[in-house]
Amino acid sequence: MVSDRKRRAGSGLTIRDVAALAATSAMTVSNVVNGTGKVGAVTRQRVEAAIRQTGYVPNAAARRLASPGSSRLGIVYTRPSSAFVSAALVGAVTGTSRSGVQLVAHDCGDAADDALGTAIEALVGSGVAGLLLLPPFAEVVSCRSAAAGFGVPVAAISTGTALPGMLTVRIDEQAAATAVTDLLLARGHRRIAFVKGPPSHSGSLARRRGFEAAMAGYRLTVPEELVADGDYDFASGMHAAERLLGLVDRPTAIFACNDEMAAGVAWTAHRLGIAIPHELAIAGFDDSPLAERVFPPLTAVRQPVARMAERATELLSEAMRGGVFPTHDEVVEFTLIERGSTAAEAALEFTDKPT
Numbered sequence: 085m086v087s088d089r090k091r092r093a094g095s096g097l098t099i100r101d102v103a104a105l106a107a108t109s110a111m112t113v114s115n116v117v118n119g120t121g122k123v124g125a126v127t128r129q130r131v132e133a134a135i136r137q138t139g140y141v142p143n144a145a146a147r148r149l150a151s152p153g154s155s156r157l158g159i160v161y162t163r164p165s166s167a168f169v170s171a172a173l174v175g176a177v178t179g180t181s182r183s184g185v186q187l188v189a190h191d192c193g194d195a196a197d198d199a200l201g202t203a204i205e206a207l208v209g210s211g212v213a214g215l216l217l218l219p220p221f222a223e224v225v226s227c228r229s230a231a232a233g234f235g236v237p238v239a240a241i242s243t244g245t246a247l248p249g250m251l252t253v254r255i256d257e258q259a260a261a262t263a264v265t266d267l268l269l270a271r272g273h274r275r276i277a278f279v280k281g282p283p284s285h286s287g288s289l290a291r292r293r294g295f296e297a298a299m300a301g302y303r304l305t306v307p308e309e310l311v312a313d314g315d316y317d318f319a320s321g322m323h324a325a326e327r328l329l330g331l332v333d334r335p336t337a338i339f340a341c342n343d344e345m346a347a348g349v350a351w352t353a354h355r356l357g358i359a360i361p362h363e364l365a366i367a368g369f370d371d372s373p374l375a376e377r378v379f380p381p382l383t384a385v386r387q388p389v390a391r392m393a394e395r396a397t398e399l400l401s402e403a404m405r406g407g408v409f410p411t412h413d414e415v416v417e418f419t420l421i422e423r424g425s426t427a428a429e430a431a432l433e434f435t436d437k438p439t
Contacts, residue, residue, distance in 0.1 A: 099113050099114060099140075100209070101140070102131065102138055105137065105138060106127075106131045106133070108127055108131060109205055110205050110208075112131065113134075114209045114211075116128055116132065155186070155401070155405070156185070156186045156187075156210075157180055157212065157215075157216065158187075158188045158215050158216070159188070159189050159216040159217075159218070159393075160190050160200070160207070160217050161189070161190070162191065162193055162221075163316075163317075166316070166344065167373060167374055168342070168389055171372070174393075175389065175392065175395075175396075175397070176189075176394070179398050182394075183398055185397070185404070188212055190203055190206075190207060192221065200221055200224055200225070212236065213404045214238075214400040215234065215238045216240070216396050216397060217240045217250075219242055219243065220285045222238075222240030222247055222250065222252075222286075223284055223285065223286050225247075237250075237400055238250040238251070239251035239252070239253070239396040239399060239400045240252050241392040241396050242257075242287050243287060244288070244291075247286075249409075249411060251403070251412045253393075253414045254392065254414075255417070255418040256418070257294065258290040258291070258294035258297070259418075260294065260385040260387070260420070261292070261339075262295070264294075264295075264339055264383070264420065265298030265299060266301075267367070267383065268365060268426060269298065269299075269302055271337075271427075273337040274336070275333070275334075275335045275337070276295075276299070276337045276339060277310040277311070277338045277339070278295050278311050278312070278341075279312045279313075279321060279328075279340040279341055279345050280311060280341055281316050281341035281345075285316070288341055291369065292341075295339060312325075312327055312328055314341055316342050316345065321340055321346060321347060322348040322352050324340070324345065324348070325348060325349040325353060326352055329352065329358060335364070336363075336365065337364065337365040338365070340366070340369070342369045342370050343368040343369065343370045343374045343375045343384055346367065346384070347378050349366050350378050350425070353366070360380055361426055366382060366425040366426070367426055368383070368384040369384055369387075370384060370385065370387060371386035371419075378425070380424030380427075381425065382425045383424075383425050383426040384423075385418050386419040386421050387418050388416060388417075399412065
């Protein structure tokens with residue numbers, strides 16, 4: 085129960101105090117105060133009664149920021165040190181600056197439902213009027229069918245597919261992975277290993293489908309021993325490579341689902357005295373700055389992460405000003421960059437692709 089002293093103070097009250105009294109969430113209270121989202125009549129009456137009982141006065145600055153003319157846009161991410169997140173943040177800053185929108189960045193740290201829900205409630209409760217979710221948060225929201233319940237438009241980038249109830253800006257991840265694998269096959273490799281990304285990322289699943297489709301195009305099956313788990317970080321790339329390169333019949337090429345894991349593969353190969361690319365070809369994904377800092381530099385798919393984030397914030401800003409909750413899927417081009425890590429090896433037997 086809110087104390088009388090706090091009720092008299094007025095300014096000491098928070099939206100969470102009202103939510104506790106009304107037995108609902110801070111996000112629902114925010115929707116009632118700002119006239120956004122969908123709130124049932126009974127719940128709305130309960131919130132309004134709690135506001136009258138507490139004497140709560142909404143923060144004028146927060147309400148102004150939540151209005152269509154001048155808004156705050158929240159970006160939710162994890163692993164801030166990764167090149168992907170760094171590029172996405174740069175793109176989001178560029179996009180919001182151009183749109184005249186304030187960017188609020190939140191490192192959620194955990195993709196669990198409760199942590200994500202709490203983070204989003206807090207952002208929306210503070211006046212954020214649109215959300216940009218980086219992987220894997222968009223997938224979590226999509227699985228819960230919760231996007232519409234946030235009361236603000238939601239966007240995502242680098243998803244493996246369009247996601248219901250939100251804006252998505254992405255490349256064709258499956259086609260990109262097929263292109264990488266086709267390059268390795270064209271270089272004569274047939275025993276190609278694959279380092280997966282975490283299954284919570286829809287892009288990881290699309291990349292594996294693309295890899296397997298390319299292999300099937302050459303009538304090649306992929307034995308399970310040549311598929312290794314990865315977690316989109318350097319350490320998991322090293323661990324995957326230790327297992328794959330320890331096989332009696334080890335692979336002649338490894339395609340890792342992102343550059344950090346590919347760099348981990350390269351480090352392990354160097355440690356084991358395996359020459360790149362003469363004894364092992366390596367390919368990555370993203371074409372982050374790390375790809376050019378590895379020796380030899382990594383062949384990789386370049387997806388324009390910063391540009392995708394910039395575009396997503398522009399679409400979100402338009403939706404916020406229009407007070408709409410659009411579903412839109414925008415697919416941008418990718419580029420395959422070949423570097424020294426996949427140079428053709430004459431000692432490898434080359435077989436023409438079946439017709």
